[in-house]
Amino acid sequence: MKVILFDFDGTIVNSVDAGILITNRLAKEFGFPPFDEETLEELKNLGSRGALKRSQIPVWQLPFLIRRFTYELKQEIPHLKLFPQMQETLLELKQQGYILGIVSTNSVKNIEEFLRVQKLLSVFDVISTNYSLFGKSRLIQKIIRQQKLHPNQVYYVGDETRDIEAAKKSGVRSIAATWGLNSAEILLKYEPDFLINHPTELRNLFIDKAQF
Template sequence: MKPIIVDFDGTLADSTAALVAAWNIIAQKHQLKDISLKDIDGLKKLSLMERSKLLNLSMYKVPLVLPQFYQLYRQSLQDIRPFKGMKEVLLELAKRGYKIMIISSHAKDTILTFLKLNDIHCIAEILYSNPIAGKDKAIEKFIKKSTIPADEMLYIGDEQRDIIACKKVCVPIIWVGWGYDAKEAIQYLQPDYQAVAPHDIVKIIDSL
């Protein structure tokens, strides 16, 4: 069973509204810049450093802000749904014998609650990614205990940091265009494959 690692926020879960609401509560508390849903398209085109500067989020504030942010986010789980078509894609890949996994910096019980609420039962494993350490550490840890070589795995994600992490551990990545980073923000990183819509994922895997 070849593993397919799927990013959670922005790839599987359409959580933009919940993230904006949680961020603005945190922003008010820590003197950060608040955002609205209409700001999202502009933010998607920026690099991680440009976003941090715009939002007034310095690196020393990150360890303080993130735990509070995720706690607020979890309270909105009942309002978060999978992107249209993603549930069907995961079910199809699982039916074909792939081991479907989710990677996220959210707690495992948060992901399990989302899966239960949305009747998704094809996830074999959940990988926790420390938001400070980076996703490559979580992927590398999984690779070390797996019998499948890294270049025979596949990652599906939407952000610059997903592509950077995959390049560090030599795992091919399908970047998806409906998430948090626009094409302008990721183009220079040259992801292995690009999907405009969920059904493109199956087409790409069929072509491999």
């Protein structure tokens, strides 16, 4: 049995642009400078921790900012889109018998609403979230305990370096997706188990049992 856990924003749903607009709207209220195009390009090539430092967002305000961000993002759900071929990929993996889950700093309500709109809610067996930017490893470990899994059964797919870190800390294999927030160059520096450039590569990776 293989379990594939996914990050949500930037991995399943193309919410990066909406997220930047929301973050910039909240910048003055939370006391950090808004992101211009030059800064955004720079952040793509920094690890998650480096990007946080460069953004000048006060660390103590992060939980409050994330909560507010997810509330604002709720208004954008009707306009958000899946990445190309993501729906077909998820459906095929499910059909092949894989257990699918989501681990995210977004809210369960937002995720379930988006999946409901996309008619994909039944595809996922578990959705686990918290508002801690670097707390995904605890969520992965919780799923492993609750589902009585061994870490070598689990893969975590994400678009940021913190997703790779969370996978490594949890003892599961990491799959870095280059179509989201972080660049391929910085993702490779964190040494994921796999690096993929398109959702269809997930189908090839998991259906071809020789990869494992």
